[in-house]
Amino acid sequence: MTLPGNDTQAGIRRRNLARVLQAVAAHGPLSRPAVAARIGLTRAGVAPLVDELLRAGLLAESGPAAPRGRGRPGSELVVSDRGPAGLGAEIGVDHLAVCAIDLGGRIRARAAVGAANRNSAPGPVLERLVALLVEVTGRIAAEGLRPAGLAVAVPGLVARGGTTVVHAPNLGWRAADLAPGLAPVTAPANSPAVPLTVENEANLGALAELRPAGADGGRPGPPPDFVHVSAEAGIGAAVVVDGQLLRGARGFAGELGHVPVYPDGRRCDCGGRGCLEQYAGEAAVLRASGAAAGRAAAGEAGPGARIALLARRASDGDPATVRALAEAGTALGIALAGAVNLLDPRAVVLGGALAGLAPWVLPSLERELTLRTAVAADPARAGGPAVTVSRLGADGPLLGAAHAALRAVLDDPLRSCAPADSPPVRTP
Amino acid sequence: MTLPGNDTQAGIRRRNLARVLQAVAAHGPLSRPAVAARIGLTRAGVAPLVDELLRAGLLAESGPAAPRGRGRPGSELVVSDRGPAGLGAEIGVDHLAVCAIDLGGRIRARAAVGAANRNSAPGPVLERLVALLVEVTGRIAAEGLRPAGLAVAVPGLVARGGTTVVHAPNLGWRAADLAPGLAPVTAPANSPAVPLTVENEANLGALAELRPAGADGGRPGPPPDFVHVSAEAGIGAAVVVDGQLLRGARGFAGELGHVPVYPDGRRCDCGGRGCLEQYAGEAAVLRASGAAAGRAAAGEAGPGARIALLARRASDGDPATVRALAEAGTALGIALAGAVNLLDPRAVVLGGALAGLAPWVLPSLERELTLRTAVAADPARAGGPAVTVSRLGADGPLLGAAHAALRAVLDDPLRSCAPADSPPVRTP
CATH class of the missing domain: 1.10.10.10 (Winged helix-like DNA-binding domain superfamily/Winged helix DNA-binding domain)
Structure with missing residues (x-):
C-alpha cells in the first residue's frame, strides 16, 4: 500500500x-x-x-x-552557537535594520541606519539594505555562522509565499519584487544560495511573540491565539490562531488600519472613509498632537524618533499629545472590538511603536473594548481577551524576521543545512 | 521507537x-x-x-x-442508504425543526413547527424538540436508518466542544445545558447512546456550505476560505479558513452582529453602541420598514414568516421596506469591510434569512465593501472577495447540523458505528 x-x-x-x-x-x-x-x-x-x-x-x-x-x-x-544563522531585515519608512540570530535565538549581530524611504524607488533602498546585510554577514562569518535564510519585513501587502510587495502605501511601492535587488546576498558567488522570504512586518512581529519562552530567558509569551497590533507609519495586525498565522486567501489578512471606525469620517488614501489609520496612525496622531511640525527634524534623528517625540511630550503632560493618544486608543478599541467579536482571541497584544505609547493609549482602548465585547465575554470569567503590551516593542518585526529565516532549519534540520564538513561560507 | x-x-x-x-x-x-x-x-x-x-x-x-x-x-x-443517519435540529426564535440525512447527504425525513421560543425556558422548548426528534427517528427507523449523532443549532454562544448554551440573547438563555433535556433521544433505553453536539447556528450554516459538491447534484460550493453571514433574529457569522471553522479561543468567534458599525449610534442590548444588529437585525429592519405592526400576526404563521413579509413588501416596491433593506445592506457592508480587511477571505456568503432578502440588501452591501476594501483588493485582479448568496438559504443551519452529526462516522467509520450484525435500534 x-x-x-x-x-x-x-x-x-x-x-x-x-x-x-x-x-x-x-x-x-x-x-x-x-x-x-x-x-x-x-x-x-x-x-x-x-x-x-x-x-x-x-x-x-x-x-x-x-x-x-x-x-x-x-x-x-x-x-550549536556556530552553523546556521537567521538573517532578519526590516525596511521601515524611516529606517533600515538587519540582525542575525543563531539557533538558540541569540542576537549575534545587528545594524541599523536612518533612511528616508518614503516614495523612494525600491532599487536604491535595496542597495543600502544589501550593504547592511554584507556588514552583518561578515561579522557572523568571523564567528563561524553562515546565513541559512533571509527574511525581510515590509510595511505592506505581500503575495502569499512570494517575494513581491504587492502594495506598500507608506513606501509608495506597488508590485515590487525584492528578489533581484537582494541577489548579492541570496545568491552569492561560490557559496550556497540563501532562501529569501518577504513578509508583512505585522505578521513577523506576531511570529516573534510566538518564540518559545526559553529563547529569551523564560518570560512567557502570549498564548497562541491572539491578535497582534503593530504600528509604524501604518497600522497592521496579525491574527494568530492555534499558534499559526492567519494569512488570508491571498496573503492580505491583517489590514486593521483600514477597518472602518467612523464610517462617515475622514477620507483615507485607500479610497475608504473613516479607516482606523486616519485616527490612530502615526501621521494622524502627530497632526492631532500638534507635533507634526517637529517631524522633519525627528525624521533625521533616525528610527523611532517620531514615536519617541510623542512619548516624551505625553510624559511631560502636554495636553494636546495626551488627548491625541487617548483618541487613538478609542479608535483602536473600536476597531479591535470588531476583531474580538469576530475572532474571539485569547489576547490582544500591542506591539511595534504602540508598545512604547501604551501608557497613554491603553486606558481608552480598554474602555471601548470592554464596552463593545460584552456579548462575547464569558460571563463566568467576567471578561474578554487580555490586552497586553509586547515584550519586544519596536524590535518585534526584525526579530520575527530573523526567526522566520531560521524556521526552515528547525522544521527540516538536515535538508536545509549543509553538512558539517562542507567548506565554510566565504565572507563577501 | x-x-x-x-x-x-x-x-x-x-x-x-x-x-x-x-x-x-x-x-x-x-x-x-x-x-x-x-x-x-x-x-x-x-x-x-x-x-x-x-x-x-x-x-x-x-x-x-x-x-x-x-x-x-x-x-x-x-x-449505504441504510445504517447511520445524522440528526440535525434547529432551535429558532420562532420555530423548531429537525431533519435526518443518510451518509449520502440525502434528506430522509424532516419536521418543523412554529414556536414562540423567545424568553421561553429551555425545559419546555426541549420537550417540544424531543417530540419532533422522536417523530423523525421513528420514520427513519422504518427505513433501516439509526441515529449516529445529533447536532443542535442554536442562535447563541456555545462553549467550545460542550453542550451548554452560554448565552442566547434572543432566546433569553444563559448557561443552559441542553444535554439533560435531550436525554430521551441521546440516551434511549435499550439502544446505543447518540452523541450530542450543540453548535452556533451560523457555524452550522457555514459547515453546510462546505459539503462536497457531489452531495447535492454537483453544484460547486464556495471555496474553503469564506465568511458566512446568517441572520435569524440576530446576526452571526462563521469564518472558514482552509476549510476549517475558526471557533475562537473560547468558541465565541463570529459575533458579527456586535461589530461596531456606527460607534456613537444606537444602544444595543449587549451593552455596546451602534452594533450591526441595531441596523441590520430583523427587529431593526422590521421597525424601519414600518412592518413591525404585522409582527405578531407573522409570528403565528410559522418559521420565516417575518422575512417572507419583508420580501413581499420589498418586491411590491414599498418604499420604506426597500429603504430599510438598503440601510441594512450598508451596515452589513461596513461590518463586512472590517472582516474582509482583517481576514482576506476568498468569498462572503449571505446565508440564512439574508439569502431571501439578497436582492434588496446586496447592492448597498457591495458598494460599501468595494469602497472600504480597496487596499486589500489585489490590483492585478481588481477586486476583493466575491459576494455570493447561499444555495441553501434558511435551510443551511439545519442541514449543517445534520452533516455535523454524521461527521464522526465519516471521520472514523468503524469506531462510531455499530457493526452491521448488531441489533437494530428500537423505535421509541
Whole structure:
C-alpha cells in the first residue's frame, strides 16, 4: 500500500529530527533522557537522531566533561552557537535594520541606519539594505555562522509565499519584487544560495511573540491565539490562531488600519472613509498632537524618533499629545472590538511603536473594548481577551524576521543545512 | 521507537478507511480503481478497506450485476442508504425543526413547527424538540436508518466542544445545558447512546456550505476560505479558513452582529453602541420598514414568516421596506469591510434569512465593501472577495447540523458505528 508522503519512514524521521532540534532550541540544555521524555520517544529512539544532529553541527554537547572511556553520562545537549544563522531585515519608512540570530535565538549581530524611504524607488533602498546585510554577514562569518535564510519585513501587502510587495502605501511601492535587488546576498558567488522570504512586518512581529519562552530567558509569551497590533507609519495586525498565522486567501489578512471606525469620517488614501489609520496612525496622531511640525527634524534623528517625540511630550503632560493618544486608543478599541467579536482571541497584544505609547493609549482602548465585547465575554470569567503590551516593542518585526529565516532549519534540520564538513561560507 | 498516535499502523488504517468512505460519499458511485486513484492508494491497498466498509454496512455495491462466479468487475461503490443517519435540529426564535440525512447527504425525513421560543425556558422548548426528534427517528427507523449523532443549532454562544448554551440573547438563555433535556433521544433505553453536539447556528450554516459538491447534484460550493453571514433574529457569522471553522479561543468567534458599525449610534442590548444588529437585525429592519405592526400576526404563521413579509413588501416596491433593506445592506457592508480587511477571505456568503432578502440588501452591501476594501483588493485582479448568496438559504443551519452529526462516522467509520450484525435500534 502506498502511504501519503507524511506517513513514510523518511517523513517520520524528518519530523522526529525536527522535534529533537526544536526541543533543545526551546528548552536546552537538556540531557538525552530529558529530550526523549519531552517529545515522547524512547531513549533508544532518540540516540541516533541526536547523533545525526551532532554530526550536522546543529547540536553540541555541554555540561560536565565525560570521564575518559566511559561515554558522556552527564553531558547535556544545546543547540550549536556556530552553523546556521537567521538573517532578519526590516525596511521601515524611516529606517533600515538587519540582525542575525543563531539557533538558540541569540542576537549575534545587528545594524541599523536612518533612511528616508518614503516614495523612494525600491532599487536604491535595496542597495543600502544589501550593504547592511554584507556588514552583518561578515561579522557572523568571523564567528563561524553562515546565513541559512533571509527574511525581510515590509510595511505592506505581500503575495502569499512570494517575494513581491504587492502594495506598500507608506513606501509608495506597488508590485515590487525584492528578489533581484537582494541577489548579492541570496545568491552569492561560490557559496550556497540563501532562501529569501518577504513578509508583512505585522505578521513577523506576531511570529516573534510566538518564540518559545526559553529563547529569551523564560518570560512567557502570549498564548497562541491572539491578535497582534503593530504600528509604524501604518497600522497592521496579525491574527494568530492555534499558534499559526492567519494569512488570508491571498496573503492580505491583517489590514486593521483600514477597518472602518467612523464610517462617515475622514477620507483615507485607500479610497475608504473613516479607516482606523486616519485616527490612530502615526501621521494622524502627530497632526492631532500638534507635533507634526517637529517631524522633519525627528525624521533625521533616525528610527523611532517620531514615536519617541510623542512619548516624551505625553510624559511631560502636554495636553494636546495626551488627548491625541487617548483618541487613538478609542479608535483602536473600536476597531479591535470588531476583531474580538469576530475572532474571539485569547489576547490582544500591542506591539511595534504602540508598545512604547501604551501608557497613554491603553486606558481608552480598554474602555471601548470592554464596552463593545460584552456579548462575547464569558460571563463566568467576567471578561474578554487580555490586552497586553509586547515584550519586544519596536524590535518585534526584525526579530520575527530573523526567526522566520531560521524556521526552515528547525522544521527540516538536515535538508536545509549543509553538512558539517562542507567548506565554510566565504565572507563577501 | 514509539510513534506519535497518528503515525501508528492503526492510525493510518483509520485515516485510510475514512478517506475511502469520504471519497465515495462525495463522488460515488465509484469503481474500486476510481476510489484508489482518487485517494492515492494502490488497488491492492484499497480492497481490504472497501471490504471492511461493506461488512460494516457503510458502503454498498451498485451498478451492473456481477456475472456469476466471476467476481463483480463492473460493480460500483455507493454509500449505504441504510445504517447511520445524522440528526440535525434547529432551535429558532420562532420555530423548531429537525431533519435526518443518510451518509449520502440525502434528506430522509424532516419536521418543523412554529414556536414562540423567545424568553421561553429551555425545559419546555426541549420537550417540544424531543417530540419532533422522536417523530423523525421513528420514520427513519422504518427505513433501516439509526441515529449516529445529533447536532443542535442554536442562535447563541456555545462553549467550545460542550453542550451548554452560554448565552442566547434572543432566546433569553444563559448557561443552559441542553444535554439533560435531550436525554430521551441521546440516551434511549435499550439502544446505543447518540452523541450530542450543540453548535452556533451560523457555524452550522457555514459547515453546510462546505459539503462536497457531489452531495447535492454537483453544484460547486464556495471555496474553503469564506465568511458566512446568517441572520435569524440576530446576526452571526462563521469564518472558514482552509476549510476549517475558526471557533475562537473560547468558541465565541463570529459575533458579527456586535461589530461596531456606527460607534456613537444606537444602544444595543449587549451593552455596546451602534452594533450591526441595531441596523441590520430583523427587529431593526422590521421597525424601519414600518412592518413591525404585522409582527405578531407573522409570528403565528410559522418559521420565516417575518422575512417572507419583508420580501413581499420589498418586491411590491414599498418604499420604506426597500429603504430599510438598503440601510441594512450598508451596515452589513461596513461590518463586512472590517472582516474582509482583517481576514482576506476568498468569498462572503449571505446565508440564512439574508439569502431571501439578497436582492434588496446586496447592492448597498457591495458598494460599501468595494469602497472600504480597496487596499486589500489585489490590483492585478481588481477586486476583493466575491459576494455570493447561499444555495441553501434558511435551510443551511439545519442541514449543517445534520452533516455535523454524521461527521464522526465519516471521520472514523468503524469506531462510531455499530457493526452491521448488531441489533437494530428500537423505535421509541
